[in-house]
Amino acid sequence: MIIAGASVQGTAHLAIGQGCQDAFKAVDLGDAAVLAVSDGAGSRDRSALGAHIAVDAACRLLAEDIPGAEEPPEAWTRWIAGRGRRVVEEYLRAVSGVLGTDPCAGTDPGSGPDSGPDSGPGPDPGPGHSGALAATLTAAVVAPPWVAFVSLGDGFGTLLTRDDRCHLVLPPPTAPAPFLSSPGAALRVRTFVVWEPELSGVVLATDGCAALTLDHPSVRQLPLEAGPLPAERFFLGLAATLRENHGDAEPLRSRLSGPEAARTGDDLTLLCALVEGG
Template identity: 85%
Template structure:
């Protein structure tokens, strides 16, 4: 696998003297890779730390007991759903250790085979919340993660990140679009039940790219740019994704061109932090 990523401080954060609140992490497993990006909530205390906790928890859990290429879709789906919920639980446990508080109580029955049946839900345990309402006032973060194990790609997401799948015929597919609803955080009440998990089987899988929402203007096209109606939703920019893949293959994974691209004038339009992380299949 060729694994590369970069995070760049947004211009609005730079002007406000605020550090980058995105985080990313990857684990190269040889014939597979785990990717995770997180966007810390800018309005919350210590959200950058929350983002780092999120990617650490995701990479640790998603790197364990990854199903093989020969496994069934049902096996991959069960594994991914179970891991998604465990990531939320692990995040809450880690946050409780940082804040010196309990993060929740057993709750919500899932009824899904092969998964734990008791989940944690945040209530009044973290500072800055009232009973049963609101998000914790500290370390709030989103998560977008993927396991790339050709021909499989498994996704776990909560928040406003998005994911694009690349195929060997030089196509890119926005398989994990940004959600239309306001972003939820890993620390939001009921987060374990709101995690999006799904699996893609693609025999021509060539790579997966994850990005935080600050990258949307740079990496996604409006449908009218391809003479399509608005209801088609955002489309992945082939210029960005295919150009990124070609550059990383040519320079054997050197992420410096990616960092420069995220620091350029086109990327500064939103003022938000920008993070892109990808895994490309070698031996095309």
């Protein structure tokens, strides 16, 4: 696998002296890889730490007991569903250890289904709770021809295939998304599996990358209902560059730092795994 990732501080955060609150982590297992990106909620205390806790938990748990390539879809589906719940539970346990709260009580009642990552601090969490360390998670286990996804929040995921096509298999949500610390997060985490025999790469991104990496359907003369589409020029160009330079992430960082990427002002994080020979 060729694995490369980068995080860039958003221009809006830079203007107010706020550091980058995204995080990413990858584990190279040889014939498989685990990828995780997280977007810390800028309106919450220590959200950057929450994002790092999220990717650590995801990479640790998703690297264990990965099914074999010959396993049926049912085995993969059961495995990733169980792992998704465990990632959320481990995140809550770690955050509760930092905050000194009860992990069974939840940590962030103010970030429920009607409160997205950038929608403000929400109601007062109340005694014994904290709105700190709120973060989202988008993770994938890449074990060709399988890709298993875990998602809670507003990140998105794209598959690349050997015939130079891009497939947005995990689109950004259309409604405000919960945090890992939202009540009932373990039951609301999205998990699913894709079988793609022509897989050549997987790319995960936080929502700050949407303007740079996703096209409006009108660009391809499609109706609005078609939803966002992966910008093939971006993804295929990035994959070609990373294959040529054997995974040097500097060109990726440069793209995330360019003027086009700065339109939203949000932090940008992108992480990819490219199949060797793909």
